[in-house]
Amino acid sequence: MSWSGRGRGGHRGYHHGNLREALIQAALDLIAQKGPAGFTFADAARSAGVSSAAPYRHFRDRDALIADVARRGFERFAAHLARAWDDGSPDPFTAFENIGRAYLDFARDEPAYYSAMFESGLSLDNDPALHEAGERSFAVLRHAAEVLCARLPPDKRPPALMMSLHVWALSHGIASLFARGDDGRRLPMRPEDLLEAGVLLYLRGLGIIADRAEPEEATRGP
Amino acid sequence: MSWSGRGRGGHRGYHHGNLREALIQAALDLIAQKGPAGFTFADAARSAGVSSAAPYRHFRDRDALIADVARRGFERFAAHLARAWDDGSPDPFTAFENIGRAYLDFARDEPAYYSAMFESGLSLDNDPALHEAGERSFAVLRHAAEVLCARLPPDKRPPALMMSLHVWALSHGIASLFARGDDGRRLPMRPEDLLEAGVLLYLRGLGIIADRAEPEEATRGP
DNA sequence: GCCTGATGTAAAAACCGTTTACATAAGAGG
DNA sequence: CCTCTTATGTAAACGGTTTTTACATCAGGC
Numbered sequence: 147m148s149w150s151g152r153g154r155g156g157h158r159g160y161h162h163g164n165l166r167e168a169l170i171q172a173a174l175d176l177i178a179q180k181g182p183a184g185f186t187f188a189d190a191a192r193s194a195g196v197s198s199a200a201p202y203r204h205f206r207d208r209d210a211l212i213a214d215v216a217r218r219g220f221e222r223f224a225a226h227l228a229r230a231w232d233d234g235s236p237d238p239f240t241a242f243e244n245i246g247r248a249y250l251d252f253a254r255d256e257p258a259y260y261s262a263m264f265e266s267g268l269s270l271d272n273d274p275a276l277h278e279a280g281e282r283s284f285a286v287l288r289h290a291a292e293v294l295c296a297r298l299p300p301d302k303r304p305p306a307l308m309m310s311l312h313v314w315a316l317s318h319g320i321a322s323l324f325a326r327g328d329d330g331r332r333l334p335m336r337p338e339d340l341l342e343a344g345v346l347l348y349l350r351g352l353g354i355i356a357d358r359a360e361p362e363e364a365t366r367g368p
Numbered sequence: 369m370s371w372s373g374r375g376r377g378g379h380r381g382y383h384h385g386n387l388r389e390a391l392i393q394a395a396l397d398l399i400a401q402k403g404p405a406g407f408t409f410a411d412a413a414r415s416a417g418v419s420s421a422a423p424y425r426h427f428r429d430r431d432a433l434i435a436d437v438a439r440r441g442f443e444r445f446a447a448h449l450a451r452a453w454d455d456g457s458p459d460p461f462t463a464f465e466n467i468g469r470a471y472l473d474f475a476r477d478e479p480a481y482y483s484a485m486f487e488s489g490l491s492l493d494n495d496p497a498l499h500e501a502g503e504r505s506f507a508v509l510r511h512a513a514e515v516l517c518a519r520l521p522p523d524k525r526p527p528a529l530m531m532s533l534h535v536w537a538l539s540h541g542i543a544s545l546f547a548r549g550d551d552g553r554r555l556p557m558r559p560e561d562l563l564e565a566g567v568l569l570y571l572r573g574l575g576i577i578a579d580r581a582e583p584e585e586a587t588r589g590p
Numbered sequence: 591g592c593c594t595g596a597t598g599t600a601a602a603a604a605c606c607g608t609t610t611a612c613a614t615a616a617g618a619g620g
Numbered sequence: 621c622c623t624c625t626t627a628t629g630t631a632a633a634c635g636g637t638t639t640t641t642a643c644a645t646c647a648g649g650c
Contacts, residue, residue: 160645161597183405183489188637197599199639204597208638264544267405267487307556311546312538312566319541322486324533334529344534348566351573382614383628410606419630421608426628430607 158195166204168194173215178258182212182266212266213273219259220279226252227286238293239355245290246317246341253321264322287314294354304352316344380417388426390416395437400480404434404488434488435495441481442501448474449508460515461577467512468539468563475543486544509536516576526574538566 162168172193176185187208188198205211230248234241253260262268263280270277291310295303325337333340349355384390394415398407409430410420427433452470456463475482484490485502492499513532517525547559555562571577 160599161647165597181489186637187639198637199600199641200598202639265487265489267403308562308565311542311555311562312569315541315545315562315566316534316538317541318545319537319539320533322544323537323540333533340530340533340537343530344537344570347534347573348570349573351569351571382630383616387628408606409608418628420606421610421631422629424608 162194162196162200165194165196165200169201169204169211170215170218173211173262174258177212177215177261182261185212187211209268212262213268213276215259216262216266216268217273217276217279219256219263220276220283222256222259223252223263224279224283224286227283231286231290234290234293238290238297239349242290242294242349243342243345245287246313246345247338249317250321250325250338250341253325257326260321260326264318284310284314298354302353304354309352312348313345316348317341320344384416384418384422387416387418387422391423391426391433392437392440395433395484396480399434399437399483404483407434409433431490434484435490435498437481438484438488438490439495439498439501441478441485442498442505444478444481445474445485446501446505446508449505453508453512456512456515460512460519461571464512464516465564465567467509468535468567469560471539472543472547472559472563475547479548482543482548486540506532506536516571520576524575526576531574534570535567538570539563542566 169190172190173185176189176193187201190211191198191201194200201211205214227245227248230244231241232244268276270280288307288310291313292306295306295309298304320337320341324333324340335343346355391412394412395407398411398415409423412433413420413423416422423433427436449467449470452466453463454466490498492502510529510532513535514528517528517531520526542559542563546555546562557565568577
């Protein structure tokens with residue numbers, strides 16, 4: 147899957163033809179291999195077969211490339227979460243659990259994107275596009291929380307924003323602490339199960355699910 | 369608070385006299401200013417007034433210095449959490465909440481340590497001393513969870529390890545996402561309150577506190 | 591066919607991490 | 621007191637990175 151020049155032949159002349167994309171692909175590969183700290187602008191250029199100054203025609207500096215990777219990551223992330231939510235099918239409760247699993251899936255299956263998004267030390271406030279992409283990801287979770295809350299009688303309806311913040315933080319904490327690297331810390335259970343149990347207990351605390359439901363049974367539709 | 373040479377006079381000859389400590393202090397200052405990624409071995413040496421090769425007499429490489437800062441951070445962290453737990457005073461439930469607040473306090477008040485511990489991309493498994501210091505921090509939380517669980521009748525007693533993992537992940541997620549930098553994302557509430565509400569709801573889901581109890585009442589001892 | 595803007599190159603400056611050979615203290619023991 | 625050993629710091633060098641600057645090449649519109 148080498149992206150040098152026009153897809154085939156390998157004869158690329160003075161101009162690359164697709165350098166911007168090639169650099170992003172190279173960044174993803176390198177971040178996946180050595181983490182966002184070990185990633186190097188010069189290495190990305192080498193990997194794309196251009197001089198070390200060429201990338202500056204497409205990105206202001208090294209951080210701008212990482213930020214672009216992170217932005218794309220957030221866009222994929224939002225789509226991934228939205229696919230898991232699937233408009234609340236088969237039922238909002240099950241779909242909500244699916245979002246949690248999707249969060250961990252993404253952290254495991256796309257470690258390069260996840261690293262660029264959360265472990266590269268970027269401040270989301272500097273880049274408006276990045277900030278907005280992150281906001282769109284969170285919006286999926288918040289919307290799901292709103293749908294779930296709306297099913298409760300108004301007098302015992304929790305604030306949906308708070309609920310989404312709690313679930314986001316729990317998911318992010320589990321992903322960061324236990325679901326990265328080779329296997330993070332040794333756990334007595336899979337991160338997905340840990341998250342599912344946590345969300346279940348939290349929702350029970352909110353009164354969204356019944357008091358003594360077994361997890362497997364509780365995930366059933368209405 | 370400049371640590372160059374023997375505390376006073378400033379005349380330090382060929383030897384520094386306290387370089388190891390001076391480097392750690394410099395690392396803390398620099399990490400606080402520019403994050404663990406922007407921290408530089410050469411800068412720490414400059415800040416201590418020695419040549420750029422001198423630090424290698426005290427640390428194998430740059431990562432070893434960061435790891436030592438992280439290790440000290442975990443030791444302070446464990447002490448900070450243990451002080452908050454305070455042997456379960458005035459009652460285990462309140463003391464448990466205090467641990468949560470202490471977690472966020474530490475992340476806010478000691479951002480340099482927190483960064484070195486959690487945001488520097490170190491793998492805890494490489495350095496045994498570091499790994500053990502981290503384990504000691506977590507042990508405080510796990511012990512508190514055990515005490516709290518022991519107060520429940522055995523048939524409805526949740527696994528304390530799982531409970532401590534959930535609270536750890538929630539605290540870490542809130543600290544990472546919302547309680548860092550200037551103020552992280554703009555929140556409708558303080559991070560401490562967000563965490564307290566989350567833990568409260570989680571404990572209610574576990575059946576550790578009554579269904580509709582006010583927090584102040586629920587914290588009463590037996 | 592020529593001009594212009596976009597894109598890539600080469601070379602250089604400034605910095606970092608790290609190693610190597612050498613310099614200087616400080617203390618132990620005769 | 622003098623010497624030897626060890627710990628600690630220096631200077632210089634190597635290879636690598638980031639970023640800038642001046643120049644080269646190409647593509648497309650006129």
